[in-house]
Amino acid sequence: MLDKKALDVQILHVGPLTSIADYLVIGSAESDRQTRAIADHVSDILTDKGDRPISIEGTTSGQWVLMDFGDVVVHIFRQDAREHYALERLWSDAKPLSIPEEKPAEEPIAPKRRIIVRTPKARKSV
Numbered sequence: 001m002l003d004k005k006a007l008d009v010q011i012l013h014v015g016p017l018t019s020i021a022d023y024l025v026i027g028s029a030e031s032d033r034q035t036r037a038i039a040d041h042v043s044d045i046l047t048d049k050g051d052r053p054i055s056i057e058g059t060t061s062g063q064w065v066l067m068d069f070g071d072v073v074v075h076i077f078r079q080d081a082r083e084h085y086a087l088e089r090l091w092s093d094a095k096p097l098s099i100p101e102e103k104p105a106e107e108p109i110a111p112k113r114r115i116i117v118r119t120p121k122a123r124k125s126v
Contacts, residue, residue: 005029006038007079012094022071024094026087028079032062038076039065 006027015022029035036059043053051069058065063081067074075087 005034006076008082009099010088011097011099012088012091013097014091014094017091017093021068021073023073023097024087024091025072025074026077026082027075028077028082030079032078035062035065035076035078039067039074042067042074042076 006029009025009027012024012026013022014020014024027038029038039056039059043056046053046069053067053069055068056065063078064085065074065076067076077085
């Protein structure tokens with residue numbers, strides 16, 4: 001989600017509170033288009049790892065996309081919709097988990113330049 005600039009991403013451990021899922025992942029987007037882009041990205045990443053979604057809802061409107069991966073349910077909201085539904089308050093008894101920080105992108109190392117010093121050729125004397 002962070003790769004697509006999702007805002008205020010939170011992971012809640014809800015397993016002890018419900019049988020629906022073990023974790024909820026909640027994130028916000030600034031537009032409907034960004035909401036769909038984040039959902040597509042999450043789906044692509046997890047599908048590549050062998051975790052196909054059981055269900056995806058809400059991609060048509062882009063206000064709130066819900067992705068069910070079984071033990072993990074992902075909610076991607078447009079910011080105003082997230083404030084309205086306030087899932088964090090609904091699941092306030094759930095334990096929030098920290099998100100591992102991304103490693104800063106390493107700057108590419110420029111190849112070392114070879115400096116070639118040319119010496120003038122000696123002239124042949126005749």
